[in-house]
Amino acid sequence: MTNPDRFHHQEKITLVLVDDSQSFQVALKRYFSELPDISLVAVVSSGQGGLRLPDSLHPDIVLLDLHLPDRFGLTLIAPLRAKWPQTQVIVLTFADHPRHRAAALAAGATDFISKISAADDLLPAIHKAMQNSSGTGGSA
């Protein structure tokens, strides 16, 4: 369950990363390890890996790449949102063609970020997603 007052209670924002790039996984772990209000609770390298994570994990946010070894990430957005209805999905990818952006948002992604601008855009997107979660009554 997502807590709309998370920032006030200083709970950590929990993230799951679905991305098959080992180098990116390491880089993101290092990046988030320096941010005290964010916890990367699971990292998986495939779509099936993401769908097999326990329902009880209910992360606040899933960071989802599109080019995965077993399926195209766009097809995961709806199943992930069905699995964790309160979870926000942020697409984070080099497959940043405008048609993918439009399709991702139409499928239910909260945001769509190019990995080219990850350093600039990722953290604001996470905080925006948390605000979105609060604003939509995420603790239902």
Add this chain to the structure above:
Amino acid sequence: MMDDRSPIRLLVVNERPEIVESITRFLSQFQQVSVVGTAHGMEDSLARARELHPLAVLCDYSHLKQETLERIRRLRAELPAACIIAMSYDEEQTDVVLQAGADQFISKFELSRHLMPALEQCATSLR
């Protein structure tokens, strides 16, 4: 050498087509650079380097893929005067990459911040 006003001619090298496309799309907004070619594998990269004679090459590096370091060495041998920029998430590997022949190392996590400055530095050094 290059003219002060001519865009820097860049070859973009990466195994993953979506990364090449993304970088090419990103750079299309800057008049100072012209992506003259793209390549994916080792031999493809060397062939494109011979064919196009780019003034700069942007190539990926990962310590998990040793061929990416060998590719930098071979591109340096093929293009001794070109500016080679290596991009990587392995920021602790900067020295290794520079010793292999890259002129610059930029964080792949911060491409939007560092790619154009790196290319402008290349252009300055080539003039």
